[in-house]
Amino acid sequence: MSSSNRHWPSMFKSKPCNTYHHRQWQHDVNPSSLVSTGCHRNPYASVPGCEERSPEPKPRWNPKPEQIRILEAIFNSGMVNPPREEIRKIRAQLQEYGQVGDANVFYWFQIENQEVNTS
Structure with missing residues (x-):
């Protein structure tokens, strides 16, 4: 053995x-x-x-101050969970200031909702 x-x-x-x-x-x-x-x-x-x-990992999205202002304005106006079509419209608006994807917009709203609910 x-x-x-x-x-x-x-x-x-x-x-x-x-x-x-x-x-x-x-x-x-x-x-x-x-x-x-x-x-x-x-x-x-x-x-x-x-x-x-x-595949190479994608770089993390780092929103520009203008993009954050737009997202916060939309969120504060009462749209806290936008539907898919609205997310596309928001992304198109944000892309004037830099690269952003639909998923980035979706997750931003998810995180913002979590922060509001835990505060």
């Missing part, structure tokens, strides 16, 4: 993959399973293998 344990530390090599935020371990017993990038899918991992690149 001790003879099988003797090879255990050399079974795995630590080699990082060439992808963003993702590391896989290689098994040196079956080199034919390795893909051209030097990585292979770990059968025990629930994340995609190295051959699939993760």
Whole structure:
């Protein structure tokens, strides 16, 4: 039994993959399973293998003061949970001052509602 344990530390090599935020371990017993990038899918991992690149994360939205003034004016006028079509109109208005998405507008109202309800 001790003879099988003797090879255990050399079974795995630590080699990082060439992808963003993702590391896989290689098994040196079956080199034919390795893909051209030097990585292979770990059968025990629930994340995609190295051959699939993760998309670059989008930068966080940092609203301009003009955008915040518009959002606060709309919120204070009584529109606290705008429907989808209204969110699109608000986004179009805010885009005059910088990049913004529908999701940014939606979440701004969600956070503003939470702050009002917890105060």
